[in-house]
Every structure is written in C-alpha cells, then in structure tokens.
Amino acid sequence: MTTLINEDQRDCYQEITNIAMGQAADRLARLLNVYVILPIPKVNMISASELHMALADTTINDNVSAVCQGFIASGIAGEALLIFNDASFSDLAKLMNYKGPLDRHGELELLMDVSSVLIGACIQGIGDQFEISFNQGHPVVLGQHCHVDDLVKSGNHQWSQTLAIEIHYEIENMNINCDLLLLFTEDSVAKINQQIDYLLD
Amino acid sequence: MIIQGFRLLLKTINLKATQIMALPVLICDDSSFARKQMKRALPDNWDIDLTFAGNGLEGIEAIRQGKGEVVFLDLTMPEMDGYGVLEIIRKEDLPAMVIVVSGDIQPDAQERVKKLGAMAFIKKPIDKEKATQILTEFGILSAAE
Amino acid sequence: MSNTKFEFAEMHWLMDVLQSIDVGLVILDRDYKIQLWNGFMENHSGLRPIEVQDKALFESFHDIPEKWFRQKAEPVFELKTRTFTIWEQRPYLFKFKNYRPITGRASTMYQNSSIIPLESADGSVNHICLIIYDVTDIAVNREDLTQANSHLAHLSQTDSLTQLYNRGFWEEEFQREHKRCIRSHNASCLVMFDIDHFKNVNDQYGHQAGDEVIRTLSSMVLQTARETDICGRYGGEEFAIMLVDTNASEATFFTERLRKKVAAMIVKTDEHEIQFTISSGVAEFSEDFTKHSQWIEAADKALYHAKENGRNRTTVYQSK
Numbered sequence: 001m002t003t004l005i006n007e008d009q010r011d012c013y014q015e016i017t018n019i020a021m022g023q024a025a026d027r028l029a030r031l032l033n034v035y036v037i038l039p040i041p042k043v044n045m046i047s048a049s050e051l052h053m054a055l056a057d058t059t060i061n062d063n064v065s066a067v068c069q070g071f072i073a074s075g076i077a078g079e080a081l082l083i084f085n086d087a088s089f090s091d092l093a094k095l096m097n098y099k100g101p102l103d104r105h106g107e108l109e110l111l112m113d114v115s116s117v118l119i120g121a122c123i124q125g126i127g128d129q130f131e132i133s134f135n136q137g138h139p140v141v142l143g144q145h146c147h148v149d150d151l152v153k154s155g156n157h158q159w160s161q162t163l164a165i166e167i168h169y170e171i172e173n174m175n176i177n178c179d180l181l182l183l184f185t186e187d188s189v190a191k192i193n194q195q196i197d198y199l200l201d
Numbered sequence: 202m203i204i205q206g207f208r209l210l211l212k213t214i215n216l217k218a219t220q221i222m223a224l225p226v227l228i229c230d231d232s233s234f235a236r237k238q239m240k241r242a243l244p245d246n247w248d249i250d251l252t253f254a255g256n257g258l259e260g261i262e263a264i265r266q267g268k269g270e271v272v273f274l275d276l277t278m279p280e281m282d283g284y285g286v287l288e289i290i291r292k293e294d295l296p297a298m299v300i301v302v303s304g305d306i307q308p309d310a311q312e313r314v315k316k317l318g319a320m321a322f323i324k325k326p327i328d329k330e331k332a333t334q335i336l337t338e339f340g341i342l343s344a345a346e
Numbered sequence: 347m348s349n350t351k352f353e354f355a356e357m358h359w360l361m362d363v364l365q366s367i368d369v370g371l372v373i374l375d376r377d378y379k380i381q382l383w384n385g386f387m388e389n390h391s392g393l394r395p396i397e398v399q400d401k402a403l404f405e406s407f408h409d410i411p412e413k414w415f416r417q418k419a420e421p422v423f424e425l426k427t428r429t430f431t432i433w434e435q436r437p438y439l440f441k442f443k444n445y446r447p448i449t450g451r452a453s454t455m456y457q458n459s460s461i462i463p464l465e466s467a468d469g470s471v472n473h474i475c476l477i478i479y480d481v482t483d484i485a486v487n488r489e490d491l492t493q494a495n496s497h498l499a500h501l502s503q504t505d506s507l508t509q510l511y512n513r514g515f516w517e518e519e520f521q522r523e524h525k526r527c528i529r530s531h532n533a534s535c536l537v538m539f540d541i542d543h544f545k546n547v548n549d550q551y552g553h554q555a556g557d558e559v560i561r562t563l564s565s566m567v568l569q570t571a572r573e574t575d576i577c578g579r580y581g582g583e584e585f586a587i588m589l590v591d592t593n594a595s596e597a598t599f600f601t602e603r604l605r606k607k608v609a610a611m612i613v614k615t616d617e618h619e620i621q622f623t624i625s626s627g628v629a630e631f632s633e634d635f636t637k638h639s640q641w642i643e644a645a646d647k648a649l650y651h652a653k654e655n656g657r658n659r660t661t662v663y664q665s666k
Contacts, residue, residue, distance in 0.1 A: 008233065015232040015304075018277060019325045022304030027425045035309040038277055040231070069430075096417075108435055109414075116429035117421055124427070129326060138458050138479070139430050200234060 005163070005193065010043050012196045013165065017041040017182070020125025021167050024180075027121045028114070028169075032095040035172040042166040045189070054164055054181070055083070055148050062087060065107060065144040066151050067115045070137035071123050075191045076130070078163075078184040080119045084111060086145060088176040095174070104144055115139055118169070118180060126182075130195050163189045223250040224341075227269030229260035229286065230302070231278040235325070239273050239302060242332040244342060257281025261289050264297045271341060274319070276303040276310065287317035300335060302327050370440070370457075370478030373464065376423065378403045378416075381473065390442040390455070409441045419461050422474045426463045433458055433485045444482055456485035505579040507557060508564035516578025516586060517638075523576065523588050524638040527631040535597035537587040538645040539604075539626035542657040544583040547622060555615045559622060562613050570604050586645075594630040594662050601626040601660040609658060623658035625649060632665060 005013070018041060025036035046054055066083040084092075089107045092098075096113060100106050120136065127134045142151045163184040170177055184192065226249040228239045236253050243249070252268040254260040258280045263269050276283035283301060290297050301314045304325045311322045321335050336342035364371060365385040373382035379402050383395040391398075393406070404412040414436075418429045431439070433456040440457065444450040458481050464473040503515035511519065520536070527534050541547070541559065548556040560583060567585065571577050576588035589597050605624055613620045627648030635641040648663040655661065 011232050012234040015234045015238075018232070019304040022306050022325070026306045026308075027421075027427055029307040029309065030425060031421055035307060038305050040277055040279065105435075112430065112432065112435060113417065113421075116418075117425065117427050120427040120429070121425070136428060136430075136460075138460070139432060141432070141434060200237070 005043075005045060005189070008200060009193055009196050012200060013043045013163075013192075014041055016126060016129050016196075017043070017122075017165050017167065019129065020122045021169075021180070023125040024118050024121035025169065027117050031117055032171070034095060034174065037170040037172055039168050039170075042164075044164050044166075045161055046164045047161055048159060051152060051162065051164070051183075052149065054166065055151060063145050064148050064151070065089075065111055065146075066142040067111055067119075067139045068142050069115070069119050069139045071134040072137075073127060073132045073134040074130075076132070076134075076184065076188040078182060078188060080123060081142070081151075081179075081181040081183065082111075082115045082119055083148065083151070083179045083181065084114075085177040088178065091171075091174045091176050095171075095176075107144065108141065111141075111144075112139065114178075118178075122167075122180060122182070130192070159186060161186045163192075223248045225250045225252065225268045225270045227252045227254060227260065227263050227272045227297075229254040229257070229263075229269075229272060229278075229283075230275035231256055232275075235275060235302075239327055239332075242327045242329050244329070244333050244336065247336075247342065257283065257286045260286050261295075264290065264295050265293075267296075269297050271336075272297045272299045273302050274299050276301060276305050276314070284313065284317060287314060287319055291318050298339070298341070368480070370476075372403075372476040372478070374403060374419075374474050374476060376472050378419070380406070382475075387440075387478070391440060407440060410439055415439075419474060419476075422461045422463045423471050426465070426471050428463070429461045431459045431461075433481055437485070439476075439478065445480055446482075450482065450486075452482055452486050455480050456482045507561060508579050510564050510567070510585070511576065511578035513578060513580055516576065516580065519576045519578075520586070520588055520642075521638045523590065524631075524635070524641060528633075528636075531633075532591050532631075533593040534631045535589040535592045535594060536629050536631075536641055536645045537589060537597060537601055537626055538580065538584065538642070538649045539587075539601065539624050540581075540584040540649070542623045542625055542653075544622075547620060551615065551618050551620060555613075555618060555620060558615055559613050559620060562611070563608060563624070566607060566611070567604065570600070570607070586642075594628055597628045597630070598660050598662060601628060605658065605660060625652040625657045626660040627652055627663065628660060629663035634665065 021041060022038060025038055029036050044054075063086045064083050065086055066081060068079055068081045070079050071077070089102060089110060092110050092114065093102050093106070096110055098106065098110060116139070119139070123134050123136060165182040167180040167182070169180060226243075228236050228251065230236050230239065240251065250268070252263050254263050256278045260269070260272070260274065261281070264272065274283045274286055283303065287299060289295070290299065299319045300321045300323060301319045302323045302325060303310065306324050314322060320339060323331055323335060333342065367384070368386060370386045370390070371382065371384040372380060372387055375381050379400050380398045381400075383398050388394055398406050404410060404415070418431055421427055422429055438454055438457045439459055442455040444452050444455055458479045460477045462475050462477065463471040464475055466472050503511055505512040523534060541563065544556065547559055564579070567577055567587065571587060574590045576590070578586050580586040589600060592600070605626065609623050611621070627645045627650070629641060629644035629648055631641065635644070644663040648661045652659050652661040
C-alpha cells in the first residue's frame with residue numbers, strides 16, 4: 001500500500017511547516033541576532049531509494065556535518081535531520097561568540113547548540129498546531145566532514161515510504177547554510193492526514 | 202512616522218466614505234489552507250466583499266481594482282512576496298490598509314513590514330480572537346459589528 | 347478512597363517514582379541554584395538533597411564549566427526551548443563513577459543530558475530541569491568500534507614488513523596528490539628508488555637477511571622523510587616517496603642524504619654484516635603529466651638511468 005497526499009493536504013503540510021519553521025527561525029534570529037531568510041518548504045512523499053537523492057539535493061558536493069533527532073507523540077513519529085555545510089562554521093562561530101579553537105570538537109559544540117534550537121522549535125511548532133506535545137530523543141551525530149551520501153546508510157530500511165519536508169535556512173549576509181529535513185513515517189502520515197482533514201474541513 | 206500616520210488617516214476616511222457598500226477585503230496567501238483559515242478567523246457578522254489572491258502579483262492586481270481596502274497579507278509567497286506587495290502599495294499610493302499575517306515572526310521581519318507601511322502584524326496561525334482584536338483596535342470593525 | 351486521598355496517594359507515587367527512577371533529575375532556578383535533587387543524583391554524587399539545596403550548581407560541582415553550561419541553558423530560559431548535550435561534546439557533566447565499577451571498562455559514567463524549560467503559571471520560565479542519562483555502555487561500544495575501524499584501516503593500508511603504506515593505498519594517496527598538483531601548480535616530487543643488486547643479497551645471505559635489509563632501510567626512510575611525505579613500498583625492493591611541496595633540487599638533496607646514510611650503514615644479522623646501496627629516480631610534477639601513471643613512468647625512467655650509469659646515485663628526470 002502506498003500512502004499518498006493530495007494537493008490540498010500538501011498545501012496544508014506546507015503551511016503548517018511554514019509556521020513552525022518561522023517560529024524556529026525566530027528563535028535562531030534571537031539567539032544569533034540575525035535575520036534568517038525563509039524559503040517555501042518542499043513537501044514530498046519519497047521512497048527509501050529517493051531519500052539519498054533528496055539528501056544529495058540539499059548540498060552541492062561540499063562536505064557536511066549533520067545531526068539527527070527522533071520525535072514521537074500520539075502515533076506520529078519521525079526524525080529531524082539538520083545538515084550543515086562545513087563552510088558555515090566560521091561565520092557561525094562568530095555569531096555564537098565561540099572563542100575556542102574551531103576544530104572538530106568546536107564545530108560539534110556549534111552544531112549541537114544550533115540544532116537544539118532549530119529542531120526543538122520546529123518540532124514544537126508542528127506539535128502546537130496539532131495540539132500535541134512531542135517527546136524528543138537525544139540528538140545523534142550522523143557525521144562530521146563527510147559527504148552527504150555517507151550520512152544515511154542505504155539499503156535495509158524498515159520502511160518503504162516517508163513524508164519528507166525540506167527546509168533550507170540561510171542567514172542574511174552570512175555564509176551560513178543549512179538544511180532541515182523532517183521525515184515522517186508512513187503510518188504517521190495517515191494520522192497526520194486525519195488531523196489535516198479535520199483542519200481543512 | 203507622521204506622514205505614515207497621516208496616510209493611514211486618509212485611508213480610513215476613504216474607507217468610511219465607502220462603508221455604505223460592503224467593505225472590500227482581500228486575503229493574499231499562496232496557501233489555500235491559510236486562506237481558508239484566514240477566512241474562518243474573520244468576524245461572523247462582518248459585512249464584507251471578500252476576494253482571494255494566491256500570490257503577490259494577483260494581490261496587487263486585486264488592490265488596483267479596489268478589491269482590497271483591507272488586506273490580509275502573507276509574506277512568504279512565490280511570484281511576488283509580501284514585501285514586494287507593500288513596496289508597490291507605497292509606490293503607487295494604493296488605498297489599502299495592510300495587516301500582515303505571517304509565519305515569519307522574526308523581530309526583523311516585523312520591523313521591516315512596519316517600515317514598508319503595514320498597519321499591523323499578526324502571527325500565524327491566525328484565529329478569530331486575534332483578528333477581531335486587531336480590526337477593532339484600528340477602528341475598522343466598530344463595536345456594533 | 348476519597349478523591350483528595352486518591353490525589354494525595356497519586357502525588358506520593360509520583361514522588362516515589364522520581365526518587366527511584368534510574369535517571370538523574372535536577373531542577374535549577376534562574377540563578378542556577380539547585381531546587382530538586384533526586385535519588386539517582388544523591389546516590390551517585392554522595393551528596394544528600396539537604397547538602398546541595400539552594401547551592402549554586404557551579405559552586406558544588408567544579409567539573410561543570412560555567413560558561414559552557416550557561417551557553418546550553420540560557421536558551422532554555424530565554425527561548426523556552428529544550429537543549430541537549432551528548433557525551434561526544436563532554437563525556438560527563440557530573441563526575442560520577444561507572445555504574446559497573448568492577449566489570450566496566452570506563453572509570454567514569456558517560457552522560458547525555460537534556461535541559462527542559464519548566465513554565466510558571468504566568469508562562470515565564472524561571473526554572474529548568476536538567477535530566478542526566480547514563481550512556482556509558484553506548485559510548486564505550488562506540489569508541490571500541492571507532493578504534494577497531496581505525497585499526498582495520500591501518501591494517502589494510504600498511505605493508506606489514508616495513509610499516510610503510512602498501513602499494514594500493516600509496517597509489518590512492520599519490521593520485522590524490524597528483525590531482526592537487528594539477529589544481530595548485532605547486533612543485534611536488536615523486537621519488538622511486540630500489541636496492542642495488544638486491545638479488546645478490548638474497549642469494550648470498552638468504553631471504554631472512556633480505557627481509558632485514560628491507561626493514562632497516564624502511565625505518566631509515568621513515569626517519570628521513572617528513573610527516574607530510576607519502577612513503578610506500580611499491581614492489582619487492584622498490585619504494586616510492588611523494589615529497590609534497592618540494593622541487594627537484596630539494597628532492598635530490600633528500601635522496602642524496604638518504605643514499606649516503608644507506609651506503610654508510612651496516613645491517614647486522616646473526617651471521618653476517620651486510621652493506622648495500624640504493625639508486626633513486628626523481629621526477630618533479632609537470633603539467634604534461636595529465637595522468638598520474640605518466641608521472642610514475644617519468645620517475646621510473648630516471649631510476650633506470652641511475653642504474654645504467656653505475657648505480658648508487660640519484661638521477662632527475664628531464665623532459666625532452
């Protein structure tokens with residue numbers, strides 16, 4: 001069985017994400033004292049094989065560092081992946097007032113600080129709109145200084161389809177680029193669709 | 202600031218003159234879901250002539266045709282975004298009172314739209330309470346309604 | 347049971363659970379003073395709640411770097427967002443002993459932590475909750491795995507006799523360097539050298555003595571080369587060194603130094619004292635080397651030339 005989303009539902013996902021990512025951007029903006037440029041999020045049902053393509057789309061050739069965090073509530077479960085272009089760290093360190101050496105460990109600190117805020121706020125923003133409160137697992141470092149292909153092991157996935165929401169964050173006048181990918185399990189999509197149909201009604 | 206206030210006042214007078222007819226209200230948002238939510242948030246017994254626009258260009262067109270004396274405007278949209286709409290309204294001095302309804306709630310975004318002449322800023326998601334409060338605050342909705 | 351009684355009992359159960367749950371719970375106020383300290387924290391720290399109550403966290407626990415911790419906790423107060431720390435950042439916040447002090451291999455407990463906002467009735471956040479998780483097993487396993495992987499990588503890259511890179515890995519590294527040269531136009535030199543009349547060493551003194559000669563020569567190469575140079579065993583008695591950011595005259599200086607040291611050296615085995623010499627070919631990177639194999643050919647040609655001209659010498663490749 002393949003779960004599909006219709007145009008109305010896609011639009012709804014987009015709008016809900018838009019609000020949640022706006023809240024996340026607001027927190028990041030306050031934390032860093034910058035303006036975050038907000039794009040229109042991309043919403044798609046993708047298969048396991050397409051996940052790699054979606055990831056590869058996010059960055060061009062550059063080395064990346066990424067963290068991943070699971071979340072769950074009321075039968076809706078998913079993961080948030082935050083992928084940073086490695087070139088972003090020097091500007092990020094300036095904004096975060098990070099004084100230590102910008103080595104692997106320094107970058108990990110920055111990655112964790114930003115992901116806590118961005119992922120946390122986004123997940124909370126989505127939860128608020130459905131009137132649920134997500135539990136968040138601990139963040140896991142998927143890799144540092146690696147190619148985007150190596151972030152997620154291919155093959156042997158327990159799932160065939162996932163709802164992927166891609167958000168590209170950029171910070172005005174700064175060389176800071178990151179992608180937040182929200183992935184929902186297939187059975188969650190059915191649950192969310194119910195909620196959305198209720199909202200659309 | 203004074204000039205802006207004056208302009209708003211003029212617009213309000215303009216508005217009062219046409220109040221005999223239903224008030225032309227425009228909802229400009231690329232998301233049909235957001236447009237629906239916005240419509241639902243409007244006060245129940247408000248006598249208005251409602252128009253929808255799916256992006257900034259459509260929005261401007263509707264305003265030029267006099268369909269948007271009150272505009273609920275989204276910021277993040279394809280074709281032309283909310284900032285673009287505000288700029289044109291100012292440049293052409295179009296008779297529109299704009300209430301920005303946005304998910305982008307960064308302090309900078311709020312400041313920018315105010316500078317561009319928006320009357321108010323409402324955080325998404327919108328609800329009836331917020332909408333009524335703003336409309337009353339600016340005298341668009343009288344206590345009788 | 348009446349309602350109030352039931353609620354009271356429920357409260358009591360909850361407190362019992364918080365007290366005995368195997369996770370650390372600490373509530374801090376706006377000044378980072380400890381307001382709640384559950385059983386896990388008490389038992390692992392040896393400090394009773396009464397001993398830490400209302401004490402500033404950083405005063406009671408000097409291991410927690412104040413500036414670092416505030417950076418994680420301030421957004422929780424200010425932005426009402428959760429934040430997290432993982433053991434990869436700092437192995438622990440509180441220096442507790444490993445839960446398995448006898449069979450466990452780590453001496454301290456690895457910890458992940460979550461910091462969550464606690465909202466007051468008016469919606470402001472004046473307290474935060476710090477939750478401490480014991481992740482020692484995960485951390486130790488992960489570190490074992492990383493170590494095993496790097497050991498495997500070393501094994502697959504290294505020639506066991508000489509501890510130089512094996513041919514496969516050397517070529518990979520060389521190709522990368524070749525690409526870098528094409529991009530950067532920096533001078534780099536490839537040196538190929540081998541042992542003169544090595545067959546005679548084997549025939550005269552046996553293969554074990556031959557191995558000893560190769561081993562000794564290799565350790566001399568490692569001592570002579572810089573850390574950035576890429577040294578590999580290319581074949582039986584043939585070696586290749588990529589001298590990074592080095593021009594032909596500097597490379598010749600290097601090979602001549604090595605050649606003289608080798609010529610002066612005596613390899614002692616149980617029965618014999620062996621002396622030997624080496625011949626080297628040097629090829630500096632040229633734009634003509636569009637493929638890395640062309641560069642190797644050039645160095646090989648220079649080496650051949652050194653052999654033809656009487657061995658125990660260095661020849662630099664000259665393009666026509």
